[in-house]
Amino acid sequence: MMRLVPLVMSFFEKRDREDMTDNKSKDDERIADLIDQNLKMVYSDLVQEQLPDRFKDLLDVLKAQDAEQKGNS
Amino acid sequence: MSEDPRNELVDHLPALRAFALSLTRNGATADDMVQDTVVKAWTNIDKFKPGTKMRVWLFTILRNTYYSSRRKLNREVADVDGVFTATLSVKPDHDGRMQMSDFKQAFELLPDEQREALILVGASGFSYEEAADMCGVAVGTVKSRANRGRAKLTELLHLDEEGPMELTEPATMAVISGAGTVPQ
Numbered sequence: 349m350m351r352l353v354p355l356v357m358s359f360f361e362k363r364d365r366e367d368m369t370d371n372k373s374k375d376d377e378r379i380a381d382l383i384d385q386n387l388k389m390v391y392s393d394l395v396q397e398q399l400p401d402r403f404k405d406l407l408d409v410l411k412a413q414d415a416e417q418k419g420n421s
Numbered sequence: 422m423s424e425d426p427r428n429e430l431v432d433h434l435p436a437l438r439a440f441a442l443s444l445t446r447n448g449a450t451a452d453d454m455v456q457d458t459v460v461k462a463w464t465n466i467d468k469f470k471p472g473t474k475m476r477v478w479l480f481t482i483l484r485n486t487y488y489s490s491r492r493k494l495n496r497e498v499a500d501v502d503g504v505f506t507a508t509l510s511v512k513p514d515h516d517g518r519m520q521m522s523d524f525k526q527a528f529e530l531l532p533d534e535q536r537e538a539l540i541l542v543g544a545s546g547f548s549y550e551e552a553a554d555m556c557g558v559a560v561g562t563v564k565s566r567a568n569r570g571r572a573k574l575t576e577l578l579h580l581d582e583e584g585p586m587e588l589t590e591p592a593t594m595a596v597i598s599g600a601g602t603v604p605q
Binding site for chain 2: 387388407
């Protein structure tokens with residue numbers, strides 16, 4: 349009977365340790381998900397920002413330059 | 422005759438600018454980077470391989486532009502003007518989760534390589550392979566950069582502590598409950 353005690357103890361210790369590692373990795377996963385959710389929110393807010401006019405203007409200038417070059421050659 | 426791939430450029434500008442903003446954290450610099458990228462892409466369109474993702478190509482040009490200008494300026498500390506944190510009004514989180522503004526501030530503190538890896542794989546939907554391609558490094562390197570970035574955010578935002586999502590600071594609570602001035 350007495351010999352069983354250390355065995356039982358080690359069983360519980362092992363189980364607790366496993367539980368802890370389990371919880372730890374679950375926690376890590378939950379934190380990583382939370383971070384990625386926030387990243388997506390931040391990024392999609394930036395994507396949805398109004399695009400400054402200068403980029404449309406720039407593309408128009410580039411197109412016009414090309415057309416001019418084609419006309420000259 | 423196939424369509425000029427340059428017509429597709431405009432569709433990628435919002436994403437390209439979002440990437441530039443998260444990389445530079447400076448509105449003026451970000452827009453200059455996007456402009457440079459558009460001009461480079463336009464004039465080097467023959468180097469774009471049809472059938473590949475144009476967004477990957479454009480992001481690659483932009484990040485090369487960013488890192489070469491950073492090297493030229495020989496500056497590790499970027500000129501951050503807070504445009505990133507100021508882009509949005511803070512949405513109150515009724516379920517007591519972490520505040521967006523806190524998250525953005527912490528995110529701005531990460532090194533370029535970690536911020537970049539997190540944006541590419543965590544937010545903009547690229548695969549680890551595509552991100553590795555863009556950054557010119559191994560897939561494992563992108564993974565470890567992203568993981569280090571997550572670990573740093575966890576530390577900065579105290580996410581691994583007991584009850585991390587609660588707003589329990591007296592100052593925050595005072596603001597939320599509209600209690601007025603915070604005692605000094």
